[in-house]
Structures are given as C-alpha cells and as structure tokens.
Amino acid sequence: MSERVLMKGNEALAEAALRAGCRNFFGYPITPQTEVAAYMSKQLPKVGGVYMQAESEVSAINMVLGCGASGKRALTSSSSPGISLKTEGISYMAGSDVPAVIVNVQRGGPGLGGIQPSQSDYWQATRAPGHGDLHIIVLAPSTVQEMVDLMMGAFDIAEKYRMPAMILADGMLGQMMEPVEIPEAVDVSKIEKPWATNGHRNKRPHNIINSLYIEAQELESIVKARFERYEQIKANEQRAECFMTDDSEITIVAYGACARVAKNAVRAAREKGIKAGLIRPITLWPFPTDAVRNAAATTKTFISVEMSMGQMVDDVRLAVNGAVPVEFFGRTGGVIPTPNEVLAQIEKNAGGTK
Amino acid sequence: MNYNVLFAGFGGQGILFQGKVMAYAGLIDGQEVSWLPSYGPEMRGGTANCSVCLSHEPIGSPLVVTPNAFVVLNGPSYNKFINEVEDGGVVVYESSLVPDIVEREGITQYGVDATRIAEENGLKGLGNIIMLGKLFSVLHFCDEQSLYKAVEKCVPPKKAHLIEANIKALKLGMTL
Structure with missing residues (x-):
C-alpha cells in the first residue's frame, strides 16, 4: 500500500x-x-x-x-x-x-x-x-x-x-x-x-473516423x-453508494460535494431518531435508477439535494415514477448548502409523513 | 474530538500554509482530514482563509461555517467570523493586527503578538507558525511529533533550510 x-x-x-x-x-x-x-x-x-x-x-x-x-x-x-x-x-x-x-x-x-x-x-x-x-x-x-x-x-x-x-x-x-x-x-x-486511425503501412484496410452520414437510413441505423x-x-454500469437506506423513510439523493453535506445531515437526523438515508449516485449517466427504486420500498419521501435549482431531481422523479413524493432542496450560484439546512429539510418532511 | 478550524488573514501571511501544516499533522496522526481554501473574490481583494477539519470519522462538508477553533491574523477577518465561532470554541488572534476584540461569553480568546515575537527571535515571517504552535498548546489536536513531521512534508524541497526555523517557531508558540 x-x-x-x-x-x-x-x-x-x-x-x-x-x-x-x-x-x-x-x-x-x-x-x-x-x-x-x-x-x-x-x-x-x-x-x-x-x-x-x-x-x-x-x-x-x-x-x-x-x-x-x-x-x-x-x-x-x-x-x-x-x-x-x-x-x-x-x-x-x-x-x-x-x-x-x-x-x-x-x-x-x-x-x-x-x-x-x-x-x-x-x-x-x-x-x-x-x-x-x-x-x-x-x-x-x-x-x-x-x-x-x-x-x-x-x-x-x-x-x-x-x-x-x-x-x-x-x-x-x-x-x-x-x-x-x-x-x-x-x-x-x-x-x-483495431478501429484506431493510427497508421498501418498498408497492412489492413484503412479505418475511417467520421460522424457525417448523408443517407438518413444509414444514420438512423448507426444511431x-x-x-x-x-x-x-x-x-x-450504474453505480451508487447507499448509506443507511435499508430502512430509510426520508431518502436524500445527492452527488459530489453535496453528498458530503447530505451525509452529515443524515447522521444528524438519525441521532434525532429520524430514519434518514442517502443515495449517492456515482454514475450520473447512467443514472442509478435501480438503487433509487430499491430504496422506494421503505422510503416515504425522497429529497434531491443539489447545488442547482433542481436538475437531478428530474432523474429521481423518473426513477421513482410517482410511487412516492420527490422533493427538492438546493442552493445555487456558488453557495454550498450547510448540513443544518439539509437537516431542516429532512425534519420538515419527517414531520409531514408522521 | 472533531476539530473544525478556520484560519483567516491577509494573503501573504501564510494562512493556507498554517492550515496545510495542521491538516498534514492530522494525516500523519492517522486522522481523517480536509483542507479547503477560499479562492473567491474575497481572496482577490486581499483576504485569505482556509477551512481545516480533523476527525476520527470521514469528513462530510469540508467547509467550516461555524468553527470550534479560529486562528486569525487581521481585523477584517476577525470581525467577519468572530460571531460564527461555536460556544466552547477557541480563538487565537494576532494581537497587534486585530485591534478591537469582541468580548463573547462561552469562547476563549488568546492574543499572540506573533509578528513582533517572530522578529525578535530571528523568525521573521513565521508569525503564522508561532500562532499554530499556540493553537496546538491549547488543543493538542495531534501528537506533537506529527506536527514536526508535517512541517517537513509541507516545506517545499527548495526551501528545506527553513524547516528548522518553522519547528523553532512552533515550539516558541507552544510556550506562549
């Protein structure tokens, strides 16, 4: 090591x-x-x-x-x-x-x-x-x-x-x-x-790297x-980290820097007796739909936490497919949410589901 | 113990370096650590700060919003952050550069005349490290030897001759 x-x-x-x-x-x-x-x-x-x-x-x-x-x-x-x-x-x-x-x-x-x-x-x-x-x-x-x-x-x-x-x-x-x-x-x-255009001294048919296909049928079949x-x-290739999601009723979905903040908030919520969990997508495309669907078995509300006005929340909603409510919390413009802000969102939603 | 430390001052005072030495000391100690500098417009306007976290748990947010230790080398930064320090927190301030001290219950503040002390001891420019030594003497955030090893890691090879002076400055700070 x-x-x-x-x-x-x-x-x-x-x-x-x-x-x-x-x-x-x-x-x-x-x-x-x-x-x-x-x-x-x-x-x-x-x-x-x-x-x-x-x-x-x-x-x-x-x-x-x-x-x-x-x-x-x-x-x-x-x-x-x-x-x-x-x-x-x-x-x-x-x-x-x-x-x-x-x-x-x-x-x-x-x-x-x-x-x-x-x-x-x-x-x-x-x-x-x-x-x-x-x-x-x-x-x-x-x-x-x-x-x-x-x-x-x-x-x-x-x-x-x-x-x-x-x-x-x-x-x-x-x-x-x-x-x-x-x-x-x-x-x-x-x-x-074998596809690379890297020179071959006429030992094989030459490779072509191209994105132009004039014939519609041909382009359609390639796409x-x-x-x-x-x-x-x-x-x-879907990848996600699931943190305390086995029994989570409020499940945060957050990636990158936001997931770190959210994890603090989930720990703090657990200390207060709220069954919170975190799904942290590691692949955003492909989105870890399976992890979100699995968590939906126990989850009463998902909250997508992002440093944006709410973008990944679309993918969470598509994965959940209306089974339970999907909420959003975010800060934008360069502001990093604090764990306490996220915790407040968790508490708000926990209050609503009791 | 989780240490959420904010270092702040003017650019050029060695704010980021102070923080890096502390973070490296934590790493050598086997703790989880993070170091996050300000890189925004405030830095371009002259002030610099960095957040350092030491913990035995994985670190969530590396951004320290409410520090439990605050090391500060100028007045504007002191005024900006003093009310954010958590109750029970520790403040180490440069007493000749922070003119107006806010009396606050629940926090302990230590004034260190670090710039002058550095100059009087042939350690010009190492006031920042003297202050880190003071913080260490209050909090003991790592093993003492780890702190000295951290200096060796953080001083670039081209400036290796400054390692000894940095360690001297740390030790001096611990006596204040």
Whole structure:
C-alpha cells in the first residue's frame, strides 16, 4: 500500500490520469480547474507526453477528438463556461465513437456566472453534452480519493464502449485537499484498438473516423446501434453508494460535494431518531435508477439535494415514477448548502409523513 | 474530538500554509482530514482563509461555517467570523493586527503578538507558525511529533533550510 498524501482534487485528477496512461492533454485555463492543466504542464513533458494549451476550448476539444481517434488516451479539462464551448467537439466524438475523458470542475452559471462550486451543469452533462441523439458516461466523485479512482477507470470505460466519459466535479472538490492514495501506473500499451486511425503501412484496410452520414437510413441505423450500446451501459454500469437506506423513510439523493453535506445531515437526523438515508449516485449517466427504486420500498419521501435549482431531481422523479413524493432542496450560484439546512429539510418532511 | 478550524488573514501571511501544516499533522496522526481554501473574490481583494477539519470519522462538508477553533491574523477577518465561532470554541488572534476584540461569553480568546515575537527571535515571517504552535498548546489536536513531521512534508524541497526555523517557531508558540 502506498503512502497517503495530501493532495488537491484537481492535482489528484491530473496525477490519476497520468497513472492511467494518459500522455496527451489539451486544455485552456479557467478557474476553478486550472490546477489540472498546471499539473499536466509540469509533469507531461517529463514522461514524453504532450501538453498543449490550445488557443480556445473549441480547439482543445478538437485536438482531443483527433488524438482519441488515433487510439491514444486523451484528456481535456475545463469548468462550466469552457465546457459549453466544448460541446460541439463532444458531439462529434460521440458521433464518431471516439473515447476520451473530459473533466468539468463546475462553477456557478449561467453565462460567466461565478467561480464558486456548483452542480448546475447536470442537465448539460446528462441530457445534452452536445447536439444530436447521444449520451456520454458521466462520473461524479465526492472525495479526492474518488477523483483518483474514477479517473483511473474513466479511460477504461470510455474505451470499452467507445464514447466520451466525463468526470463531473465541482470547485469544492477541485480546490480541497484530502489524504489520497495514488495507485500504481497501469500499462496501456497492450490495449488493442483495431478501429484506431493510427497508421498501418498498408497492412489492413484503412479505418475511417467520421460522424457525417448523408443517407438518413444509414444514420438512423448507426444511431440505433449506438443506443443499443447505451442500453447495455444502463444495465451494466450504474453505480451508487447507499448509506443507511435499508430502512430509510426520508431518502436524500445527492452527488459530489453535496453528498458530503447530505451525509452529515443524515447522521444528524438519525441521532434525532429520524430514519434518514442517502443515495449517492456515482454514475450520473447512467443514472442509478435501480438503487433509487430499491430504496422506494421503505422510503416515504425522497429529497434531491443539489447545488442547482433542481436538475437531478428530474432523474429521481423518473426513477421513482410517482410511487412516492420527490422533493427538492438546493442552493445555487456558488453557495454550498450547510448540513443544518439539509437537516431542516429532512425534519420538515419527517414531520409531514408522521 | 472533531476539530473544525478556520484560519483567516491577509494573503501573504501564510494562512493556507498554517492550515496545510495542521491538516498534514492530522494525516500523519492517522486522522481523517480536509483542507479547503477560499479562492473567491474575497481572496482577490486581499483576504485569505482556509477551512481545516480533523476527525476520527470521514469528513462530510469540508467547509467550516461555524468553527470550534479560529486562528486569525487581521481585523477584517476577525470581525467577519468572530460571531460564527461555536460556544466552547477557541480563538487565537494576532494581537497587534486585530485591534478591537469582541468580548463573547462561552469562547476563549488568546492574543499572540506573533509578528513582533517572530522578529525578535530571528523568525521573521513565521508569525503564522508561532500562532499554530499556540493553537496546538491549547488543543493538542495531534501528537506533537506529527506536527514536526508535517512541517517537513509541507516545506517545499527548495526551501528545506527553513524547516528548522518553522519547528523553532512552533515550539516558541507552544510556550506562549
């Protein structure tokens, strides 16, 4: 077991990407994710990698598309306004079946918004990370250690299903330091990518990476095949942490930084004799519908707690499907809810269900 | 014991470093720890603060809203946060930089003339560490040796010659 060190979330993300064999980073600075790029700019040249600060986010994401198409592990990171600029390229990657990893260390929006932590890009990440019929895998860490663990796995899952994967973090997770154990580097040299456009000296028919299909029938069949893959992902890749949900009557659903706050509130509610629990989605797409449905057996009210005006609550409602009420509590604009605020919501709903 | 500590002052006073040493000491001690800096507009306006949590349980919110220990190196930060300190809490303030002390029942406040003491002892610029030493002498938030090891971890290799001075400053702070 390696030594636990104190690391910023952003730096931990970057180090984990290096350990995962990523040697290609394309980015553009923006608060509060800049440490990802800064770390990569220091470390990548030492290991023969490519660090490129592009002239814009649009440029950076297209470099990721090109690099990913060649079969190499490519990473870009940004924060909310920058991700909006990247959505065109993300759509092209989804339409070309190119795997890569995109980090969004969310800040308050819309527009330039603010620079404090936020979760108001949930809809963008899970509904429309670009134009067209598409999904990307969305992973939501809630500790610095999980930043590392999810990043280590993000390239694998992106390559397994040949699609972009996003780490959806926020300014709090990016800026905070926590003890973290960094795993050993993995060897990615043996991973076969027969689809990659990487040069073959005329030894095989050439590969084409493309998202343009002029014939409607052809495009429909390609999109449908992709959606069959999405169904497999929904069946196989849902992940959530369930905390005290075996008998919970008030079940919070919260991810990322908010889940940490919510967990404090759940503990405090239990001390007051309220049967509270927490479902913490680790995958946001696919949403852990099964975990929510299982909890619905004992739950009288769900409360989605978010740093937004209420976005994930849609997915909670879809999963619960009207079986019990689904409430929402959130702060937005960069404000982090306090455990006491969440506890007050739990108490309010507990009073209502007695 | 859960320590929810707020360190605050001007940028350049070593506020974030103070917090990092405490967090690392907790880590070396085997405690759960977190460190969260302010990075917002207030920092750009000159003040800096950071939240440090030490606990034997996993840490929920790393943002300290109601500290049970408050280490403060300027007046504006003192005024902003003094009423947020929990009852039973401890305040260590820089007595030459925090001019107006609010008398509050239920909290214990220690004034340390850290900047002057640092200069008189050949430790210029280490007033922040003297104050951390004082906080340690009040709370004993970790094993003493862990604190010294934390200094070795937090001082960057290029400034390794400052480790000894930092440890001296910690020890000095503990005697105040």
